[in-house]
Amino acid sequence: MQPGAALLEALQEGSFAAAMRDSIWLYPVVETVHIIGFAILVGAVIMFDLRVLGVSKRVPVRMLAQYLLPWAVAALLLIVPAGFLMFSADATNLISNRAFVIKMVLLMLAATNAAAFHLGAFRNVDQWNQETRAPRSARLHAGASLLIWLGVITCGRMIAYV
Amino acid sequence: MTKTLTLALLAVSLVAAPAAAHHGWSSYDNDTAITLTGKITEASYTYPHGTIMLETPGKTWLAVLAPPSRMSARGLPSSDLSVGLQATVEGYPSRQDPKEMRAERITIHGRTIELR
Numbered sequence: 001m002q003p004g005a006a007l008l009e010a011l012q013e014g015s016f017a018a019a020m021r022d023s024i025w026l027y028p029v030v031e032t033v034h035i036i037g038f039a040i041l042v043g044a045v046i047m048f049d050l051r052v053l054g055v056s057k058r059v060p061v062r063m064l065a066q067y068l069l070p071w072a073v074a075a076l077l078l079i080v081p082a083g084f085l086m087f088s089a090d091a092t093n094l095i096s097n098r099a100f101v102i103k104m105v106l107l108m109l110a111a112t113n114a115a116a117f118h119l120g121a122f123r124n125v126d127q128w129n130q131e132t133r134a135p136r137s138a139r140l141h142a143g144a145s146l147l148i149w150l151g152v153i154t155c156g157r158m159i160a161y162v
Numbered sequence: 163m164t165k166t167l168t169l170a171l172l173a174v175s176l177v178a179a180p181a182a183a184h185h186g187w188s189s190y191d192n193d194t195a196i197t198l199t200g201k202i203t204e205a206s207y208t209y210p211h212g213t214i215m216l217e218t219p220g221k222t223w224l225a226v227l228a229p230p231s232r233m234s235a236r237g238l239p240s241s242d243l244s245v246g247l248q249a250t251v252e253g254y255p256s257r258q259d260p261k262e263m264r265a266e267r268i269t270i271h272g273r274t275i276e277l278r
Contacts, residue, residue, distance in 0.1 A: 021208035024230055090210055160210070162188055 008091040020089035027089065030082045037078030038156075042149050044068040044075070052134050052142035060130045065122075099162045103155035110148045117141035190254040190264045198223055198263070199250040205243035207233070214243055216251060224262045225251045228277040238268070238275040247271075 011017060020027050048068050051059060087094055094100045121138035128134045134142070200218035212227040227233060230240070250269040256262035267276050 024234060027209035027229070028231055 005092070008095055011088045012091045014088060016085060017088035017091070020085055027086070030085050033078050034082035034086065037075045037082065038153070041072045041075035041079060042153060044072040045149055046146060049142040049146045052138050054133060054139070057131050061134070062125050062129050094159070097159055097162065099155045099158035103152055103159070106148050106152045106155060110145065110152065113141055113144050113148060189257050191257050192254050194255055195252065196255055196263060197250065197252045198225070199248070202243065202245055202247050202249050205245060207240035207243055212243065214249065216249060221261065225253065225265045226262065227265055227268065233275065233277070236275050237273070238270070242270050
């Protein structure tokens with residue numbers, strides 16, 4: 001815990017963190033970038049999850065994945081640096097903020113769940129690409145993804161209020 | 163498959179878990195409004211929210227204010243949060259820290275600025 005705390009303090013004392021705290025416009029701008037990014041990411045993920053769960057079965061799953069998932073990954077380039085900057089501004093407080101900690105756990109769950117889906121059910125997507133019910137494991141991954149991402153957004157918003 | 167389901171259930175239960183707090187919203191006692199007048203001994207005009215240390219008779223409080231952009235927009239520039247100035251804050255005491263409060267409004271130089 002001690003080395004971790006020292007690391008957080010070092011991060012918080014860095015020049016980026018100080019700029020985030022002191023500049024009148026930087027923090028709101030970075031926050032806005034974070035929101036634009038996760039609107040794209042979570043929007044894409046949820047649209048894809050709903051398709052796997054059985055909505056709009058005429059849309060080919062593979063084609064939808066090819067369209068949406070690169071956007072979701074690209075959005076991380078906005079979300080992660082912006083989130084890291086906001087974290088650095090108030091690191092020592094955030095680490096003991098329950099909503100923040102739960103959000104980080106949910107993000108790890110989301111990543112694990114997505115990896116499991118792509119290494120598992122998605123490999124046989126050609127068998128359930130269109131006009132077919134997705135296999136149960138695919139639907140469970142999609143349902144879990146939906147709930148986890150709603151949880152991530154809820155916790156993210158709650159950081160300011162708990 | 164059961165693993166995924168467990169993950170989903172875990173996610174839901176985590177979201178539903180009661181939130182504890184540090185510097186948050188629910189950590190202030192909304193049923194107890196307090197008004198404090200004193201001298202500013204420290205001030206920070208920083209994100210995510212500004213703060214002042216307010217020296218009142220018998221106790222020095224940490225008053226949590228608002229984000230600098232909001233304070234600036236409402237007519238409370240950083241120069242108004244100067245050490246040595248007299249200020250009055252109205253707000254709610256922290257449930258965790260007996261020396262901390264969240265200010266709903268602040269009065270400096272006879273002008274009252276809403277912070278929420």
